[in-house]
Amino acid sequence: MPPTATREDITAYLELIEKDQIKPHRLPDCTQCGLAACYFKIHAYRERRFLIIVDMTVQSEYAPLVRFRCPACGKTVSFYPDFALPHKH
Numbered sequence: 001m002p003p004t005a006t007r008e009d010i011t012a013y014l015e016l017i018e019k020d021q022i023k024p025h026r027l028p029d030c031t032q033c034g035l036a037a038c039y040f041k042i043h044a045y046r047e048r049r050f051l052i053i054v055d056m057t058v059q060s061e062y063a064p065l066v067r068f069r070c071p072a073c074g075k076t077v078s079f080y081p082d083f084a085l086p087h088k089h
């Protein structure tokens, strides 16, 4: 899995958001109540900066990050596209 994205990745991702094709199925089940992720509802979009590679240089691009909400317990979970997995420190 690449650590950074290309502009094509971002474009494809934005297209998914536009067409409402971001689905929660790939998320883990709710860590709080165990509800299956496929029942999660879209909660909010949050603008986030992504790093992408353009002509061998790193540039930043803003794209929305989708947040889902567990309808059972109210816990919210962010959906990260493949190219933007959260950094683990």
Ligand SMILES: [Zn+2]
Pocket: 030, 031, 032, 033, 034, 035, 070, 071, 072, 073, 074, 075
């Ligand atoms: Zn839950």
